[in-house]
Amino acid sequence: MAREFEPDIPDIVIRRLPLYVRTLRALADSDVANVSSDDLADEIGVTAAQIRRDLSYFGKFGKQGKGYDTRSLEQAITQILQLDREWPVALAGFGSLGHAIAHYRGFGPSSFRIAAIFDRNPDKVGEPLGEIAILSDQCMTSEIRRLGIEIGIIAVPAAEAQEVANAMIDGGVQSILNYAPIVLKTPPNVRVREIDPIWALQTMTYYLGVGS
Amino acid sequence: MAREFEPDIPDIVIRRLPLYVRTLRALADSDVANVSSDDLADEIGVTAAQIRRDLSYFGKFGKQGKGYDTRSLEQAITQILQLDREWPVALAGFGSLGHAIAHYRGFGPSSFRIAAIFDRNPDKVGEPLGEIAILSDQCMTSEIRRLGIEIGIIAVPAAEAQEVANAMIDGGVQSILNYAPIVLKTPPNVRVREIDPIWALQTMTYYLGVGS
DNA sequence: GTCCGTTCGTGCACAAGTTCACAAGCGAGT
């Protein structure tokens, strides 16, 4: 795979790529066949130079005087991000948040499928949901390993989150989406992204109330 | 207010502060009275130098040889971030996500209170929820202005999000927490933070599947 | 009172990330 020969790509670039994919997809769906870095930059809210620099880490995708072919650039980035396949995901915690995640229909159209759900509460274990059933957290490591799952979502209380993360990592998980408001301690090969609305709000109050 | 004399603080520093507050609060609750930048750094997963540098933007909070007083540092940062008060928040969209947000009990203990909820669907308008009722999106701008709300949460479909953001901003909102998968166009004095689990997952697949 | 281990706050050097600016390439029009 080509990716192995491009080892030094900054993480911050990788984080922007999904935004490019999303925007290009929207443009392509609106029958916009070509787009310049300038137009794309306007749409996304970054500079044109940044888009060109980001893409240059992976190759040459544009044509001078013309811009980029919307659909083929979208597909190129999709491939770079390995979004051209479906990833099975393990969900830990089937409380109110876990419930919402399991029913969220945004995963379907994207490249992710909830393939296993775990909860510690015996009342919830066994409950069927679509094609799968809720399993005991006891099985987490072995079931994740059996299914070859590499992505985990943590939706348990903060006090349990580290323990759950450890079990997932033991099973082979390398990417964790963490909804619990706690910093997980993980080995360097495991990547964690936080989803924390309170944190997000707390980063904005600083700026409030000064100007009118 | 002292803040007006510290104009050049990088946003990335502000984004870390809530993490410090959260961690200091947990330590104080465990009756840890003092903490060094080294210990705190371990807990949070950043370097000690970074913590000291971040804090130095705002003043001197530590004692040499001793470290920081856990509780008073927590309170100092809480004050810097203006989290020592309660902020009323407007929620737009009372679908499945909006429902989950409105019932999420994490806002209570923090500095935020859902003070108004808006939905376009006439069936939902009027429905009572705790102390408040769902209002029509027609009233959004005026009601937000009337209540002096400066923070908005967007939980409507992507196609409606920009329009809703505009209405909020017209009412005086300066901070938006956006759950819709779209880049909002806002004036420079308005700050937006994205909550998008799919995006977060898409930034991690790049790294998967190479090493075992 | 002095010593000594600890830890802060910060000047400075380095690293990372962004933007500028321009040569080169493309294609449409004549």
Add this chain to the structure above:
DNA sequence: ACTCGCTTGTGAACTTGTGCACGAACGGAC
């Protein structure tokens, strides 16, 4: 075939952010 307007890809300059390393300060031990 040539010109011309447009846009890419990228070296180089610049900006921003991080980490090191050390003087200064604190407090406990003796």
